[in-house]
Amino acid sequence: MAITWDGVARSYIPADELTIPESLRLHTAAAEAVDPVTFEVIRYSLLNTNLEHGQTLQRLCVSPVTMITRDFQPSITTETGDLVFLGPYLQYFSNAQSLTIKWILENRADDPGIEPGDMYVSNDPYVGTPHQPDTIVAAPVFVGDELFCWVSNVLHHADVGGSVMGSFCMDATDIFADPPAFPPFKLVSGGHVRKDLEQMFLRQSRLPTNVHMDLRAAISANFVAAGKVTALVERYSAEVVKAVMNRVLDAGEKTIDERLAKVPDGQWSHRLYQEAAHTGDAGAYAYQITVRKEGGHLYVDNAGTDPQTGSINVTYAGFSGAFLAALTASLTADLAGAYGGVYRRVHFDPTPGTLSCADFPAAVSPSGIYTMETLISLSGSVISKMLACAEPEVARLAIGPAHPSFYGLIAGGMHPDGTPFIATNADNMIGALSASPAGDGVDFGGHFWIPEGTASNIEELELLWPMLFLYRRALPTGADGAGKFRGGRGFVEAGIPWTVPGMAAAAYVDESFPKAVGTFGANPGSAGHFRLKHGTDVVSKFASGEVTLDFDATAGLEPPVEAKGPLLMMGADAMWEWTGGNGVGFGDPLARDPEQVRADIAAGAISADTAARVYGVVDGDTAAVRADRLAExxxxxxxxxxxxxxxxxxxxxxxxxxxxxxxxxxxxxxxxxxxxxxxxxxxxxxxxxxxxxxxxxxxxxxxxxxxxxxxxxxxxxxxxxxxxxxxxxxxxxxxxxxxxxxxxxxxx
Incomplete structure (x- = not known):
């Protein structure tokens, strides 16, 4: 029996040919030739229009997760939703907008219709978003009475409802305990916002004012981008601009074809495990990706992934977006977001009803800090295996796995004046890049899947939320992340409630085992941790000028914390500490150059005792120590x-x-x-x-x-x-x- 990928009973996967009503006229005419100068002017104009779209979002949004972290993505697509340009922001949004636009074309063109000045909004993961806080606003751009292209954006909203503040509902057993998921609806009609539908969307949020302003920012940014595309068409003609769009797609396809020609045909697989499907669970669950390369095409499946359960699921949109983000970062980063042609050579064959391609009504809201990062890390690993078998100029492009979770803390409560706050701490944007076949990873190097992502300035966070931060410093390099080339270093951060009687931790990451496996013989990466103490003396020490800098040395009661636990109440005397993670290494740690280890000791990145334990590097005969370790x-x-x-x-x-x-x-x-x-x-x-x-x-x-x-x-x-x-x-x-x-x- 054929599987129906309709965006209702299960995820939406568009067919090669969309079913679009004839009543919607599409602009497809393209000039046969465009002179090189005009081509470059238009190509860069489109690229810069998309970059300016992103900058407009950043300047107009008020939530730190968008304004500072850059948890958003603008794009330009063709009239049928094929990606032309993507921005340097969150890369696994790469196909979310494309999927949503294709669904709109197939399901909304007749009723209520697609017309000039319209915009559609959706946060439905079964249609195209990774999870409900990621909300798409898509705007058609017309030339006359023909649909010429689309401009759109997707951004993470601070709260869109659900059973937990911040909308990461760890305890959800299905989507009915998740935030509401709205299939695409026409929020803007003929240039005017429909207040009734806007109020319906805002009514779900605990922070309606913030969400309202960010939603209006998304609408405004689309108007700006659409206006620039229209001006470009008026100057050079629709046929010429469409020809440039088509050639950009063709050039991307040619690039991936040339690079895949240097990879032998074959098949590569990788498997990662995540823990705890919901609050109170202590199970471990498998995710697997296999890539088969035949000629100039890649065929991707998720066979071997466990059945959907709890809240650690994601739909097809997340699965495909994670893989495409890792693939383009490795193989075609020089295309600067012009990835639509690359996507033509990637074919997905997912198994429905699994953790990485869940069917309705699976819960998916926590995927933004768990499953998406698991799949990006998994994709990076399997692509690294594939590239290891390629010719040297392509093999060197491998970038390895990312952090398998987005470490951080979402907390909430009331400001002293009684207004609510939800603090989405995204400082893990500091990141740490894994080692590659050519050298060590990058300390505090961010994440390849969000190039423009930044961590907040501590003072900004203290201004926004009633918190006081005690320290933010580098993690030591121990066994976690060790290898012939070591992974980049992560960080640790600690804080306390400030000027309030307390708050609650709604989402946090405390892993009982590392998820990212070392590449080709390297050690595993870090396990992320969240720790909490009640009844501390941190505040009383301020009177004597003492600032607490050591969690272990601080008095107080430390309760056990679970991987996906319930809300944790934190009084005014509480202190928390959470870690990012060290990136994974590459190759056997006992093959690391001893001089590189000694350089890390001199830099304070590793102690001499740890160097001896992990790398076998000692003041005496290192070769003899290593020989004994290998024999053991x-x-x-x-x-x-x-x-x-x-x-x-x-x-x-x-x-x-x-x-x-x-x-x-x-x-x-x-x-x-x-x-x-x-x-x-x-x-x-x-x-x-x-x-x-x-x-x-x-x-x-x-x-x-x-x-x-x-x-x-x-x-x-x-x-x-x-x-x-x-x-x-x-x-x-x-x-x-x-x-x-x-x-x-x-x-x-």
């Missing part, structure tokens, strides 16, 4: 009964880290030990020595308490059976099979 690994591992090695005259090509192939027959081998791991098409893990232990027992950075999801998670290391070098690793539920994650060559 093999002694504790299950080693294959028979080990074959490639002859000395065999040509070995390193893919990444310790994983290589023998050029003569494509067999997988280890780079330093030259152990033959599997024939071409086989699973290289079958020939590895395997060391499996509870993850919490491996390093202090990964400890957790019994009863939490992380207690049952195991760390599975795949080692060269000759040298003990780590080739790869997996963080898995005990008993889950090894993933056959790299197949090079045709699958026919």
């Amino acid at each position: 690994r093999l002694a504790a591992a299950v080693v294959p009964a028979e080990i074959q090695t490639a002859p000395a005259d065999a040509t070995i090509r390193v893919l990444a880290g310790e994983l290589a192939i023998r050029e003569e027959d494509g067999a997988f081998v280890s780079a330093t030990g030259r152990a033959v791991l599997a024939p071409a098409g086989g699973n290289y893990k079958d020939g590895c020595a395997v060391l499996e232990r509870p993850l919490h027992s491996t390093e202090p950075e990964y400890r957790t308490r019994e009863g939490r999801a992380g207690w049952e998670i195991v760390y599975r290391e795949y080692l060269c059976p000759v040298t003990g070098r780590r080739i790869d690793s997996e963080i898995v539920r005990s008993g889950d099979p090894a993933l056959h994650d790299i197949v090079i060559g045709s699958l026919a």
